[in-house]
Amino acid sequence: MDGHIKNEQVMAEKNGFWDRFNQNSFIKNVRKHWMLYLMILPGIIYYIIFKYIPLMGSVIAFQDFQIFKGLFASPWVGLENFKHLLHYQDFHEVLRNTALIALYQLVFQFPAPIILALLFNEIRILIVKKTVQSLFYLPHFLSWVVVGGIVFELLASQGIVNAIREMLGFEPILFMQEEAYFRTIVVISGVWKEIGWGTIIYLAAITAINPSLYEAAVIDGANRFKQTIYITLPLLLPTISVLFLLNIGNFLELGFDQIFNLLTPMTYSVGDIIETYVYRAGVLQGQYSLTTAIGLFQSVIGFALLWIFNRLARKSEQGLW
Amino acid sequence: MKQSIGERLFQIFNYTLLFLLAATMIAPLLQLLAVSFSSPIAADSKEVFLIPVEFTLDTWKHILQNEVLWRAFGVTVFITIVGTILSMLFTVLTAFPLSRKDFLLRKPIMLMMVLTMIFNAPMIPFFLTVREVGLMDSIWALIIPGLVSTFNMVIVRTFFLGIPSDLDDAARIDGCNEFRLLFQIYLQLSKPVLATIGLFYAVGYWNTFKTAVLFLRNPDLWPLQMRLRAFFTSEEELAAVDLIMGDFDFNTTTLKAATIIFATIPIVLVYPYLQKYFVKGAVLGSLKE
Incomplete structure (x- = not known):
């Protein structure tokens, strides 16, 4: 319903745009407002060179790209690189690590700021x-x-965490070198770094809630807890849904910096993700086509998830489009 | 207002929990600060808890005499200042036409730019493009490929849209052209939002890491974060420290702690200003249109 109206608006805008375009008023517009066109020119050039050309360059995933031949002379191989990926042991491991860490982040890192914002809201x-x-x-x-440096220092054999363990009578653990702890450390460090920042948008949304709703609830005898459950949380739902969608589109993009700075060769088997793998195999070893295929695969999954969840969101709340 | 016992208990629980969690936000930095001022023996025998043990300045003397570190610091200061200025200029110049109803290509160009927030290029084609442009092993590789942040551009544009158009008419009657309109009227009215995105860009440049990993092979050009990373991971660099150690009172534990603090100090110094503006910016950027 909502989508229908939106579509109509878009159509109307499109028509308006092309009408004006067809009336040759474009040239008039350029003449009259040439300064605006001049202003935006550097920005356009920037977006074309550093955003769109790399995007188009993704076609090397369908090539056997050779750096000396370049984009135009390298032979096309169709889906060969993708077929290769499916039988590629490294890829299975990297994909599993990426998906698992992404899932943990979604389960733990995404709701954390919502809870914290609700707790902040109770401070008078x-x-x-x-x-x-x-x-x-x-x-x-x-x-x-x-x-990453902080994490390594605190969890080192002489770090404060092991000092506390020793005081309590436990053996020290080399946390950063053990596979069993890696994903936990990724999630905890991620929550630690971003939980506070994540509350800002939710707090702004809470501030926007009409106070008369709470007053009415108080008259009806609702305590603070009930007010939170029945007023604050439901009214936060649209914000949560939008942020969830923005998140899901980047589901497999965990952030190169975090993993790269926590990873050691000892933890590759559990922590090597698409981005760190692509860096090593692509940038350092020059397997350009194969790693671009991985990157493209990652983008397609992200977009598919965004599309699916956006449809779901539109049924109940509001979607991104 | 009267509170039930349950609510009062919750309040106590809530305050305690939040105080404890807030303490964990700052405690790691305080701990490393304490380690950096402690003797290496105390640091390695796990005696330091938030307060320096066997206080010494040797670690810091060594750090502050480290030319390689200062060189990286210089690179970072350069890209932070020059990068922030260029980014602000490009962002404002892009956002302004996109906020003008007179600008016929406003919608398609806006769409083209916002789409890049959803479809971003995979790492390798991006890497190859930047290399093709000739930015490999150039300090500009840390600035130019990430010059405009679409998020920041949308923030500025949203702010420009909110400036009443009566001002334009007045300006036009005074014979004010669009460049002057932008620089003498719009920018004057946008100081808070400019401060916000300026700080976002500055922090981004200060923390520049990935572009350095991708594009800089020459260690002389490494920014601070890259140098820190090398310092944490490469044994040779630490070994070089151990060799010259001699009588000095520091080791790799205290040195690492000190370099972490060294790289954090500037952020902490501007933090009060940051805080004043960033909340506004983070909320503005989330506005949908």
């Missing part, structure tokens, strides 16, 4: 709220190199 003393919030926002601004 403004100065306490502000102070606590500023502490929570800080890690967002640190680079993953720094956070």
